[in-house]
Amino acid sequence: MASFFTKSVVASLLVAAGTSQAAPGTVLAPGYDIVFPSSKTSRNPLPYSVANSPYFPGPNVNGVKNEVPDRCTVQQAAYVVRHGSRFPDTGSYNSWVALKDKIQIALNGSDFEACDTLSFIKDWTPVLTNSSLQIAQESMTGWKEASDLGYQLRARYPGFYEDGNPFYVWANQYASPINKSRVVQTAQAFLHGYLYEFVDTYGTVVSVNSTGSVNAIGNSLGPSDSCPKFGATSSGGNNVTDFDATWTPKALKRINKLVRGNLTFTESDILFFPYLCGYESQITGRLSDWCGVFTEDELRHYAYSQDLHYYYNVGPGSDGPARNLFLPFLESLITLLSEGPGQTGIAADGSHFDIPRLIMSFLNDNQIAEMTSAMGIFDNEKPLPLNRVPENRLYNVAHFITMRGTVAFETMNCQVGSGHRSGNETYVRILFNDAVYPVANCQKGPGKSCLLSDYLALIKKKSQAAGNWNTYCNVTQPGHPEKVAGASFFKDLSLDFLTFVKP
Structure with a gap:
């Protein structure tokens, strides 16, 4: 190590x-x-x-270089990021x-x-x-980590954004008042790195209040907050x-x-x-x-x-429910990525906004652990032993739940086959802290990526096996949705549990 x-x-x-x-x-x-x-x-x-x-x-750790595979181009990316050092x-x-x-x-x-x-x-x-x-609060290192990430991703995906356009990122509100939330502070610092001189005019943090409305039940960046059984387990x-x-x-x-x-x-x-x-x-x-x-x-x-x-x-x-909490979120996010770039959503005033090709969301360490449990990465791993330190274990928290730890979903358009059998397919690859982590049972694509449609099917299958979110969370709050939305806030900025924060 x-x-x-x-x-x-x-x-x-x-x-x-x-x-x-x-x-x-x-x-x-x-x-x-x-x-x-x-x-x-x-x-x-x-x-x-x-x-x-x-x-x-x-x-x-998986023997896969993180460079984009040959004959592939990244079309979209979604990053789920822990707050920075604090x-x-x-x-x-x-x-x-x-x-x-x-x-x-x-x-x-x-x-x-x-x-x-x-x-x-x-x-x-x-x-x-x-x-x-x-x-x-965020420390000076945390601010640097987040603003550096903004710079890194602006350089990594140069075609994803042009100066002069509105750019939104999403953050788990976590604390009240909002300006005391280290998660929101991380999102603000990211925007400074990504938009630099133009951040005040074009950057917005969408603060997602996980307990702000019945509509946020199972539809936030902190789903455990609206899952009574999680707190009782x-x-x-x-x-x-x-x-x-x-x-x-x-x-x-x-x-x-x-x-x-x-x-x-x-x-x-x-x-x-x-x-x-x-x-x-x-x-x-x-x-x-x-x-x-x-x-x-x-x-x-x-x-x-x-x-x-x-x-x-x-x-x-x-x-308990921890391993399943983020399944609706994942299904919603992967569905959005499957629709391809160039999508529009509902703005706060009911008009339309352009959904970014780079979808950024910021949350906390436990949420990273819950989400990665549901992603299919660790499905074939044996339980961690309690009497020794296993060598070469895949589940190593220091590799993805550091301060400002990142989980990235990149959708790639790849040319596959040759001659008259060649064609283009869309794949997804997953990176933890910029290292490639193949999906355990779906890694036959370029760079051990997974066909995007297959990955969406895998997540849906997991969600069906887990059952109804309200049931395994024991949700009894009056007016709760019959089926939770997962992550509708990426497409609908008019929801009543969202607040807009300038950087």
Whole structure:
């Protein structure tokens, strides 16, 4: 894992420095938004922060290059993006303060000493400088990640948009008031990168309130918010606890040997260290001292613990409705892509608007986990084991649920066959953090893509097997739709749970 990350960082730095050769037409946007440095104990610690890591391009775990296949052109694309790097929520920040207080008590006592990779804690303090302002908001790294993505996609798909036209992106409202939503803030930053000088005039964030109306039930970027059974289902917690019991006692013993005096770290304390590594680094723009506390092997186990958390709580191994929540969304989105570019929708005033060829939506980490569970990527994978870290596992959260993690659907028009048997077909390929992830049971197209019509049929089959969304979510709210719409907001801006936000 670290070897790949190290090589990738070196390669990206060479590109950034202009030392590599490239053909005319090569996209200038670098894959990495920031540098990923080494620490005293790890060649590349930040990715081990998993969902708390800044964005980085995913490794090619499926052996498929992410260049557009020969004889194919990308016609449309839809990106589902997690919000960018951010400041901690109130609960997490309270844990920072509690850890600082615990260390301070020891400092005030006698015979306190911290050595080696923990020697810094004598002077450590939480890095938030104005917590009442900063809590839960986008950080400077998050803003850079999102605006960089705007630049990257504008360069990647040069024919998708022309300056001077309205451009919409969609964001899960998530917080109230809207301007406090880090998801909306990410969408705004993206627009600045995509539209640059013209963003104020032509860019609009469509904020989707998942609880704003009965019409939003099963028809939003946060469908779990209107699914009562999701909130009543608990799964996965014991799996993480059982796995942590296989490695944390040894790590705890080693780390506590680095301090002397009235300070003894608990298991909960040390499991917070990699979290601090990721958060402090992206908040300050400098590698945190906490990134050098865990050994490489401990980081590897910590990262897998996070995989288990997502996999069994809101991922493919979860109980309850989580795995099915995004099926209506996927069916609606893939249907829209199947209709091809050049479609129009209903504007807020009842007139018409041009649906972008690049459909951008922004949401949260759990929603990424829920959606990817339903996409057919992991259908043939065995359940994640609880007693060891499996090598080469496909379900690796650090590869697609990083901060500003991306799931992309590209529809490609491809020339297939030869001679009198040649013709054009439309395929879809899926990328997680810019790495190709073939659909498990549909990958016979160019670059292991899936025929778009076949993929739509696959999603519809999954949806039919899951049953009625209202039934498996136990929706009883008066006036709820008999069949949820999934993602009608991409085509209808007049819906009563949408708000328009300027960048």
